[in-house]
Amino acid sequence: MRVNVTVNGSAEAVDDVWEGESLLYMLRERMGLPGSKNACEQGECGSCTVYLDGVPACACLVAAGQVEGRDVRTVEGLAEGPPGDEWLDPVQEAFAETGAVQCGFCTPGLIVQSHDLIERNPAPTDAEIREALAGNLCRCTGYEKILDAVRLAAERKAAAT
Amino acid sequence: MASPVRSPGQVAAPGQGGVGDSPLRPDGTLKVAGEFAYASDLWMDGMLWGATLRSPHPRALITSIDVGPALAVPGVRAVLTHEDVPGRKTFGIDRTEDQPVLAVDQVRHEGEPVALVAADHPETARRAMELIAVGYEVLAPITDPRAVLADPEGLKVQERGGITRHQPVRVGDVAAARAAADVVVSGEYEVGIQDQAFLGPESGLAVPAEDGGLDLYVSTQWIHNDLKQIAPCLGLAEDQIHMTLAGVGGAFGGREDLSMQIHAGMLALHTGRPVKMSYNRYESFFGHVHRHPAQMRYEYGATADGKLLYADVEIVLDGGAYTSSTMNVTGNAASLGVGPYEIPNIKIDAYGVYTNNPPCGAMRGFGAVQACFAYESMMDRLAAACGLDPVEIRRRNAVTQGSRLATGQVIDSPAPLAEMLTRLEAMPLPPPLDPSDLRNLPGGVAQTTHGEGVVRGVGYGVGIKNICFSEGFDDYSTARVRLEVIGGEATALVHTAAAEVGQGLVTVKAQIARTELGVQRVTIAPADDRVGDAGSSSASRQSYMTGGAVKAACEAVRAELLALAARRLGGRWAAADLAVVGGKIVSRADGVLGTIEEVLGDEVVEETREYHHRPTTALDPVTGQGSSHTQLALCVHRAVVDVDVDLGLVKVVEMAAVQDVGKIINRTGVEGQIHGGSAQGLGLAVMEEIVVSDGLVRNPSFTDYLIPTILDMPPMRLDILENPDPAAPYGLRGAGEPPTLSSTPAIVAAIRDATGKALNRVPVRPEHIVRGAPWTA
Numbered sequence: 001m002r003v004n005v006t007v008n009g010s011a012e013a014v015d016d017v018w019e020g021e022s023l024l025y026m027l028r029e030r031m032g033l034p035g036s037k038n039a040c041e042q043g044e045c046g047s048c049t050v051y052l053d054g055v056p057a058c059a060c061l062v063a064a065g066q067v068e069g070r071d072v073r074t075v076e077g078l079a080e081g082p083p084g085d086e087w088l089d090p091v092q093e094a095f096a097e098t099g100a101v102q103c104g105f106c107t108p109g110l111i112v113q114s115h116d117l118i119e120r121n122p123a124p125t126d127a128e129i130r131e132a133l134a135g136n137l138c139r140c141t142g143y144e145k146i147l148d149a150v151r152l153a154a155e156r157k158a159a160a161t
Numbered sequence: 162m163a164s165p166v167r168s169p170g171q172v173a174a175p176g177q178g179g180v181g182d183s184p185l186r187p188d189g190t191l192k193v194a195g196e197f198a199y200a201s202d203l204w205m206d207g208m209l210w211g212a213t214l215r216s217p218h219p220r221a222l223i224t225s226i227d228v229g230p231a232l233a234v235p236g237v238r239a240v241l242t243h244e245d246v247p248g249r250k251t252f253g254i255d256r257t258e259d260q261p262v263l264a265v266d267q268v269r270h271e272g273e274p275v276a277l278v279a280a281d282h283p284e285t286a287r288r289a290m291e292l293i294a295v296g297y298e299v300l301a302p303i304t305d306p307r308a309v310l311a312d313p314e315g316l317k318v319q320e321r322g323g324i325t326r327h328q329p330v331r332v333g334d335v336a337a338a339r340a341a342a343d344v345v346v347s348g349e350y351e352v353g354i355q356d357q358a359f360l361g362p363e364s365g366l367a368v369p370a371e372d373g374g375l376d377l378y379v380s381t382q383w384i385h386n387d388l389k390q391i392a393p394c395l396g397l398a399e400d401q402i403h404m405t406l407a408g409v410g411g412a413f414g415g416r417e418d419l420s421m422q423i424h425a426g427m428l429a430l431h432t433g434r435p436v437k438m439s440y441n442r443y444e445s446f447f448g449h450v451h452r453h454p455a456q457m458r459y460e461y462g463a464t465a466d467g468k469l470l471y472a473d474v475e476i477v478l479d480g481g482a483y484t485s486s487t488m489n490v491t492g493n494a495a496s497l498g499v500g501p502y503e504i505p506n507i508k509i510d511a512y513g514v515y516t517n518n519p520p521c522g523a524m525r526g527f528g529a530v531q532a533c534f535a536y537e538s539m540m541d542r543l544a545a546a547c548g549l550d551p552v553e554i555r556r557r558n559a560v561t562q563g564s565r566l567a568t569g570q571v572i573d574s575p576a577p578l579a580e581m582l583t584r585l586e587a588m589p590l591p592p593p594l595d596p597s598d599l600r601n602l603p604g605g606v607a608q609t610t611h612g613e614g615v616v617r618g619v620g621y622g623v624g625i626k627n628i629c630f631s632e633g634f635d636d637y638s639t640a641r642v643r644l645e646v647i648g649g650e651a652t653a654l655v656h657t658a659a660a661e662v663g664q665g666l667v668t669v670k671a672q673i674a675r676t677e678l679g680v681q682r683v684t685i686a687p688a689d690d691r692v693g694d695a696g697s698s699s700a701s702r703q704s705y706m707t708g709g710a711v712k713a714a715c716e717a718v719r720a721e722l723l724a725l726a727a728r729r730l731g732g733r734w735a736a737a738d739l740a741v742v743g744g745k746i747v748s749r750a751d752g753v754l755g756t757i758e759e760v761l762g763d764e765v766v767e768e769t770r771e772y773h774h775r776p777t778t779a780l781d782p783v784t785g786q787g788s789s790h791t792q793l794a795l796c797v798h799r800a801v802v803d804v805d806v807d808l809g810l811v812k813v814v815e816m817a818a819v820q821d822v823g824k825i826i827n828r829t830g831v832e833g834q835i836h837g838g839s840a841q842g843l844g845l846a847v848m849e850e851i852v853v854s855d856g857l858v859r860n861p862s863f864t865d866y867l868i869p870t871i872l873d874m875p876p877m878r879l880d881i882l883e884n885p886d887p888a889a890p891y892g893l894r895g896a897g898e899p900p901t902l903s904s905t906p907a908i909v910a911a912i913r914d915a916t917g918k919a920l921n922r923v924p925v926r927p928e929h930i931v932r933g934a935p936w937t938a
Contacts, residue, residue: 018284034195042863076194095193096189098829101189103411139357
């Protein structure tokens with residue numbers, strides 16, 4: 001089937017999608033967007049988190065056909081600078097700077113989820129950060145540096161507005 | 162040869178930062194942008210997808226395999242069985258070679274690979290796989306490791322069967338010490354099977370090369386050791402295979418054994434097409450070895466004032482059906498079986514055995530984790546029996562520099578355990594919980610309590626881990642460093658085969674190059690087999706070994722640069738009188754003579770060096786004596802918990818840790834290792850276990866195998882000490898594993914403190930806390 005979807009601001013028509021495929025598979029294998037990760041493919045780890053019509057969702061739990069006519073934003077689409085530029089969203093910068101990235105496999109999902117948290121709540125407390133990120137597993141960092149990253153990103157976004 | 166559209170590239174290390182700084186990770190920007198090429202992201206035009214049919218039985222004879230129905234599925238390009246293995250039919254790490262590439266006439270554990278499919282679409286491959294008809298004659302699995310110990314000849318799961326290794330340790334006279342002891346305590350302990358649960362699944366891409374060989378892009382921990390195992394099974398020479406490390410999504414020991422490497426290679430050679438294999442989470446639970454479960458019996462005797470007189474210890478590790486690294490895990494359990502304490506009389510018997518339970522091998526801590534839970538539980542038990550404080554009894558028996566381990570090995574670098582405990586004890590304790598915010602309580606917003614029945618506990622744990630490979634293994638790493646002027650700036654290219662698995666080795670390599678060469682711009686080449694062996698990213702060894710190799714190669718490059726400077730600067734200065742400082746060539750007498758760029762011109766300086774650590778010795782097979790370890794590292798933990806004693810729910814409130822890392826090469830990196838290692842120890846303490854019954858895994862998913870979330874992991878306090886080890890590069894001490902040891906017993910001790918229960922098994926479950934379960938006696 002063909003799926004018409006807006007991904008990272010660009011209207012796309014994706015052909016030859018099999019009905020059983022997930023949004024995650026379509027993004028990764030048919031659209032050249034492997035940033036969303038395939039760590040569990042059953043909605044437990046959050047590594048595939050994307051915005052679907054502005055709301056974070058596990059792309060592995062969404063059938064490709066369900067995104068017909070909708071808007072998807074992935075980790076690749078968070079940086080809003082000019083194409084090819086090295087501009088990153090403050091959340092991405094903060095993750096890289098604080099040591100919140102080790103193997104980095106959980107990172108794209110955590111960044112989308114943290115991005116959403118700060119959009120909704122520009123000054124989250126630690127308890128609010130923990131609650132917001134409770135669905136994103138990380139096996140490397142013990143989460144301490146991830147808390148640092150979210151605090152830093154929130155500060156920077158607040159300072160910039 | 163076409164290279165994959167998505168594949169690992171070299172990374173430029175941004176910014177400044179030498180040894181001791183915390184510069185940005187060279188791969189960090191790619192990782193946060195979603196552009197880093199992990200093994201499961203690899204993609205190539207015309208590639209096929211591989212799938213693996215696995216045994217549903219822990220033990221069965223194979224009576225028939227019919228691949229016909231699978232081959233008939235449109236889109237299927239190959240269906241292969243053991244008959245199609247081009248070379249040797251078995252492989253194994255550590256030259257064990259007892260694991261079939263694909264099962265031949267028998268399966269020996271659930272999930273053992275039986276057949277392979279390659280197809281145009283992964284779902285086609287999976288459906289075809291289900292059509293392969295395998296006839297099994299199911300046998301009763303051998304699942305009790307102690308039964309195997311009692312009858313090793315009668316209960317063989319394979320030819321080698323029975324006992325994998327028995328390593329005794331004998332020091333002094335335990336019987337005499339027992340007669341003299343004022344206090345005797347004993348306990349039986351059990352550790353469940355822990356999974357590495359790295360987030361990036363086993364994945365890779367095999368590409369047939371025009372010369373009949375193979376290009377392999379795989380996430381692994383040890384490229385050269387993979388090659389040694391892969392090549393003979395594929396019937397190829399090692400130099401016919403080129404391996405490049407694909408992005409690794411965590412490892413923790415679970416990628417030390419092969420997973421899909423040979424399988425993807427077989428499918429690629431057979432079809433002549435690139436083949437990608439990528440496990441899903443369910444398959445990953447069967448696709449790699451786990452941490453050995455352990456059954457342990459300990460008896461300690463001491464004087465009335467708590468000075469240890471003897472230890473009598475039996476450790477049984479269940480390695481599953483194949484050898485994997487069970488030999489070395491057993492060796493570690495034996496040599497570190499009583500931890501960092503001075504004990505004059507010791508009898509340890511550590512056993513690894515074969516069963517039809519899930520296969521076990523390397524996981525962070527490697528045999529030392531299991532023993533640590535038992536010996537630390539014993540120290541608490543002894544403290545209670547002597548009426549002493551748990552910290553005080555540890556201090557009274559603590560090793561220090563000059564002490565002997567159970568193996569007789571003298572600790573010849575700083576080991577300030579007593580001081581570490583004192584510093585740990587002095588750290589402030591967290592305030593009492595605020596029950597007005599449910600998120601602070603055990604059970605959280607599930608509203609299982611509003612503070613009633615919640616009791617706070619505090620516990621301590623100590624651990625000692627060997628760093629680098631032990632028992633006489635010639636452990637080394639290789640680095641190639643190239644210095645040239647690119648775009649007007651001196652640039653160092655660092656090339657090693659060492660696996661970056663997330664730990665930050667790429668950052669450390671760039672830091673060392675900056676410090677040794679005085680350049681700012683460093684590029685890290687992809688890890689591959691076009692440079693010599695780097696050894697494994699395990700045993701907390703890469704900063705030490707590959708760090709040492711990069712340092713040595715940089716020193717050689719620097720010497721050559723200075724010789725070049727001596728020649729080019731008109732012979733007025735000898736190379737020995739010159740140095741590189743801040744990107745400049747300087748003479749001791751005359752100051753700055755020029756920049757590196759001016760001296761180099763268009764000259765390229767390249768050097769390759771191997772770094773070997775000092776030799777170690779084997780353990781005596783009868784007495785367990787020998788200087789078997791390269792380096793020893795200590796970490797101590799304090800855990801504070803709140804326990805709902807009515808419901809058995811535990812909230813870990815805080816963990817504090819003191820670790821001696823010799824020299825902090827990268828503070829952010831070291832802190833990340835201690836945080837992450839402590840989190841995995843927390844998992845083992847209260848959450849993580851692969852539950853097995855009748856040889857079958859009951860919880861192969863992240864729905865049922867729980868790893869700590871950000872809600873489970875508490876804030877940490879760290880105190881990182883730098884007492885250098887003179888034998889190691891920069892004095893550093895490997896840091897990745899030690900925190901995984903001591904965090905588990907500290908948390909369990911804290912739960913015991915809150916509940917008064919014995920808790921002799923990890924993970925501790927609610928029923929162990931609230932009921933008279935066997936492990937609470």
